[in-house]
Amino acid sequence: MKVLLVSMPDVVPVLVHEAAVHIPNLGIASIGGNIDSEHEVFLVDLIRKRRSVKKYLTKIIGKIKPDLVGLSAMAWQYDTCIKIAHLIKDMHPDIQIVIGGYHATLMAEEIADSPQSRWIDYIVRGEGEEVCRRLVNGLAGKDTFSDIPGLSFRNESDGKFIHNPRAENLDLKTIKLPIRDKRRLTWGYHLMNASIETLETSRGCTRSCNFCSMKNMYGRSFRIYPISRVLEDIDDIYFNRKVRSIFITDDNMVLNPKRVIELCDAIIARGYKKLKFFVQADCVTMAMREDMVAKMAAAGFCSVFLGIENGSKKNLSAAGKGDIVAASRKAIDNCHKYGMMVIGGLIFGFPEDDVESITENYQFFKEIGADAAYCQIITPYPKTGMREHLLSLDLVTNRTDLKKYNGLWANVRTNFLDSDALQYHFWYQRQIVLGWWKPPNTVKKQGKLWTWIWLFAFKPILKLHYRRVMRKYGWQGRYKREIERLERMNTFTDLNDY
Incomplete structure (x- = not known):
């Protein structure tokens, strides 16, 4: 076959x-x-x-x-x-x-x-x-x-x-290594200018976030690969593919801190040179286990995505996250202490969100000192608790066009903002509050070339471009042009006949 x-x-x-x-x-x-x-x-x-x-x-x-x-x-x-x-x-x-x-x-x-x-x-x-x-x-x-x-x-x-x-x-012990050889017909995978590969060390998550589809895939379970299998995977990437950047796809790698420390010790013992790991983790564990964070940094973990989600206790409760505001601050401090970059996830569009709360959420993010923001609007993904909750409140405005279910689009309204207003202020308040990205020291150390290019090439050019756009179109016109670009992003014209 x-x-x-x-x-x-x-x-x-x-x-x-x-x-x-x-x-x-x-x-x-x-x-x-x-x-x-x-x-x-x-x-x-x-x-x-x-x-x-x-x-x-x-x-x-x-x-x-x-x-x-x-x-x-x-x-x-x-x-x-x-x-x-x-x-x-x-x-x-x-x-x-x-x-x-x-x-x-x-x-x-x-x-x-x-x-x-x-x-x-x-x-x-x-x-x-x-x-x-x-x-x-x-x-x-x-x-x-x-x-x-x-x-x-x-x-x-x-x-x-x-x-x-x-x-x-x-049983993850039975799963063989993924294909990374010539049977993969497409090549050129990259993170900026660095080649990158992916691996997983575990599957599943036991957290109760009600906006996530994970429990429908695996149930609320957490399974781990044997450390020997993970090392075999890393060896394939490092020695056979000659790649030095690895994105770990685990939904929440740090659910078992003892095991993370054991894995990091094994990685350190292998003596890999210039190997970098990018991972996603929960704030609570990263806040409580500074010893684990230190070990991760020593093993080459240079960047972590944290699901901060929101600065409002009420919104965090609605998302099934609990009050993790203090944990978010501590987790970021721990990561920065050991030189790890933090990408913070933010979610907007909760039922009680208005313009002021959107602004406050961006201000909260700026205050806690994460290095970069991954911002999304609540998406009523099929079969999630969040979808059922929002449907019960009649707040889902797009129930069927799943192509817009990627976090970038307002498929919902709030009690104070319709979808169009939510979409606009999600974009506009980010420009006003967060402004232009300023690379922190952790980022400068990890990517000197790209930091230099951003600061002295891309950023000045983009500033000049948007200054002209603002003079000609204003905020609303600039927003319209950006929305039109996003609309085109995943439009594949050669498939229009199908």
Whole structure:
């Protein structure tokens, strides 16, 4: 069997322009690495082919002639996923299509009952490594579809989908290394000017955040890879790929501090040179365990994303976060003490948000001293507690256009702001309160070249550009131009016919 696994081209710019960060998709790489070796597997990350999706897929599918194409998508990527499935079926009707990922897991029944399901042959729900391995074997006549937990497939008699029972969470000790060799057909992954790879050391999260889809994927569980397996993964990246920057995809790596310290000790003992790790973690653990933070810094962890979310106790409670304001401050202090950069996550659009509270949240962020902000508007992701809560209050204004469910768009209103006003003040107050980014010392030490380029090249040019824009258009005109740019960002014109 020939298998082609594809991730979507849609992106969300976190801190910088969407072209500045292209990180390889670990999901399809792990699934591909766990398909039995008797089959041929290829990977394509369409993030590297954003402006030639149809042309590239037409070429590569014609060359490989796969028997099965797997498409992975989040909710906001699903529209593109279906267009690609349509494209492939139009070109090669005999190719089987399987979709998977968070959206397919949460919305399998709705997808199966939709008109777009005619482009889909199989749906993988939950973790994909074992389900996809058995699906491929089933297509080769060596397994039975009805016996594969987590698989949805068509009934031969009426064509309707049969949804097998949900599979149990995998034992991570059994998962093989992801694909990072020549079977990956797209290259050039980068964080600014540095090559970057991804790995995971654990799966799941036990926190109670009600805006997150994680518990629908894994349940409220936390599982870890053996340290020996993590080191094997790092060795593959460091020695075989010659890459020195690694993004750890764990949802919350630090839930087991003792294990983090053990892992860091093992990394330090390996003696890697100039190896940098980027990770996401919760504020409470990073605040309470300074010893862990110190060990992480010693092992090469240089940047951490913290889910600060909001400065309001009421809003934090609504998000299921509890009062973590003090923990946020302490976590940032701990990270800075050991030279780690902090990217703070902020969420806006809670039911009681007005213009003043949006301003105060940005001011709170500025006060606590995080190095950079990743700002989002509450998104009513399918099957989350937050969605149900906001629906009960009649605050969800966009219930169906999932393409805008990526955190950048106001799909909700508040008790004081309609969606348009929320969208505007989310953008405007950031410009007023946070202003131009000023690289802190932690960032200057980690990236002297890019800091210099920002301070003495990009920033002066951008300031001059926006000065002209402001003279010509004012705040409203500048905002309109920015919204139009974001609208174009994930528009792939060569797929418009699908």
